[in-house]
Amino acid sequence: MERPLNSAVMDQLPSDFAKAVARVVEPGHEVEVAKVIEAATQLDDEGLRIFLEKFAGRIRSSPAPVTHQELMQFLRAAGAT
Numbered sequence: 004m005e006r007p008l009n010s011a012v013m014d015q016l017p018s019d020f021a022k023a024v025a026r027v028v029e030p031g032h033e034v035e036v037a038k039v040i041e042a043a044t045q046l047d048d049e050g051l052r053i054f055l056e057k058f059a060g061r062i063r064s065s066p067a068p069v070t071h072q073e074l075m076q077f078l079r080a081a082g083a084t
């Protein structure tokens with residue numbers, strides 16, 4: 004059974020979050036990225052915060068597209084197994 008998306012952290016995301024993500028991820032990998040982000044929504048609030056902070060930090064630190072592998076690293080660092 005999936006948990007509902009009622010996290011306090013999720014409530015703080017901008018309404019155009021999906022479009023913003025699509026602009027910064029590696030072209031052609033949107034489906035894989037969407038799966039990683041979906042998995043991140045299953046984390047507890049602290050894990051989701053860690054994932055989003057790592058993702059945002061990576062976007063700020065480099066203009067290169069974010070790869071699926073990087074997002075998987077952030078997901079593992081946030082506590083996903």
